[in-house]
Amino acid sequence: MWGYLSLLPAFLALWAITGVWTVFALAVANRSVNLTEGFPYISLCGSYPPQSCIFSQLLNMGAAMAAWICIIRYHQLRDWGVGRWFNQVILWTGLLCALGTSVVGNFQQKNQLPVHLTGAFFALFVGNLYFWLQLFLFWWMKSLPQPGAPWIRPLRLGLCSLCTILMVAMVILHHWPLRSASAACEWAIAMLLFMLFGLFAVDFSCLDGCTLCLQPGPSLSPPPASPISLQVPL
Template identity: 90%
Template sequence: MWGYLSLLPAFLALWAIAGVWTVFALAVANRAVNLTEGFPYISLCGSYPPQSCIFSQLLNMGAAMAAWICIIRYHQLRDLGVGKWFNRLILSTGLLCALGTSVVGNFQQRNQLPTHLTGAFFAFFVGTLYFWLQILLFWCMKSLPQPGPPWIGPLRLGLCSLCTILMVAMVILHSWLLRSASAACEWAMAMLLFALFGLFAVDFAGLDGCTLSLRPGPSLSSPPASPISLQMPL
């Protein structure tokens, strides 16, 4: 029986896929993009109002959900015995991916191109690295449990490989000024990344909830002798 946490990755995938195609449909409907001139990039579809407002809200909420998924995954891997430094490396790439997604939504291509491209780098390139590190982890640690059916692992490997191929093709085609083909690679890559996040539903299936505990840090001074010493005269 799936725990409620398993619904979060699935909801993120559906939310993101439906959202970006809604933005695309609005951009075509109000002629912000012209399909007769070529297939547009995702960012171009979200550069003009009113769809730019939806685009920003969509990516901000998606980034928040992605960051929460990465944090839950970090604690799950920690409980499975994954080393601290490698687990933190994985978490860092995941959070950078989420941050880049939010930057892409808030700094539209037509308004702040350098910042937008920086966010896109974190969202696509670092995001792909996040899932490769997940695969590397399970390849190095054979003792880690493999939840779900046996084809989940090969599916993740195939999606990551295809995502990497599309990323390289996107950059090359853009440099060759084949913008429509490059944009098609970008759309396909985005769908694959959403699907990879959605597959965390399998890993979270056994989680019924999570608990956040705070640990006291080292103190440089001794604690107060009694609560009376904390009182201040008025």
Template identity: 80%
Template sequence: MWGYLSLLPAFLALWAVAGIWTVFALAVANKSVNLNEGFPYISFCGSYPPQSCIFSQLLNMGAALAAWICILRYHQLRDWGVTRRFNQLILWTGLLCAFGTSVVGNFQEKNQQPTHLTGAFLAFFVGILYFWLQLLLYWWKKNLPQPGSPWIGPLRLGLCTICTILMVAMVVLHSWVPLRSASASCEWAVAMLLFTLFGLLSVDFSCLDSCTLCLQAAPGLSPPPPLASTSPVQIQLSQGL
């Protein structure tokens, strides 16, 4: 069970890459975009039917998978001894990235541009912040487990650096109309890098072998029966299940 779960980030990366390039191919095929006029933004490719339907479904499912990955990562870092506040900060940046991705898919640019741009900000800028915070965590706490080969850490640092530079370039180039195609190319590159960073979490999840569920009564509820324990109930799910 846990072996398959470790492949979830890699599946998300492959799903997203294949999906948005399929949307691009459909947009070109049905002439929703004209490459002679310049390279299109990702959102522009997904603004018109039928690819807009695929685009929305793709990003909604991707957002759900990303949120689940962020939650698993939160519990893994908690078990590794990461402080609660910093771990929650990482979790919420990841969840905001997932939420922004869903917003981008459901609020097309031609219909709700302000909402769409807000979602894009969460997906791209907060998304890269999610990975920078994890790199900061590894730099701050040298005793954290380092799954995978020694080059994984430098690779992540390089991907985050390139991704950040491209996002700045994307914003700057967008302000010049003749350079919009270059800005759109930066956007596609940023998306590919973010998908790759999510996929690399499979390396960290490769050491998952169990999960602990803690059940505790919510505040304000009636007291439990006398025979029931008031302490959290821990259920250990092992690989043998």
């Protein structure tokens, strides 16, 4: 029985895939990009209004959902017995991916190129690393639960491998320069990462909900047992 939390990764994948192709369609329709000159990068499609506004909102909401998924995954892995140090490395890698996605949306390519490229690096390259760390974890700790069908794990391995190959190809093609082919690789990488996030729906299928528990931390100093009076000689 799938819990409602399993819908979040699936919704993120659907939201992101539909959203970026909508931005592409708007950019082509209002001639912000010219397909006769080559296939555009995702960021180029989202650099000009009105689709730049949609692009920013799309990626900001997507980044928020991705961060929430990473946090839920962290607590799930913790409950499965994953060590705190490695689990936190995975968590912060995922959060950097989410942060980079938001930066890409808010700092358009034509306005702040260095910041935009930094965000793209976190969103794509660190995002791919996040899923490789997940795979390494399950290879290293074979006792971890394996939700879903037996083909889910090989599918994730295939998607991560293809994503890495396309990243290398994207960088090489960009510097040759074969920009249209490089842009096509970027679009494929984005779709693969969205699919990998969506596959968390399988892992979250056993979750019915989550509860936030607050625990008091250690006090810096013990409270006084009784009121203290201060006498000042006159």
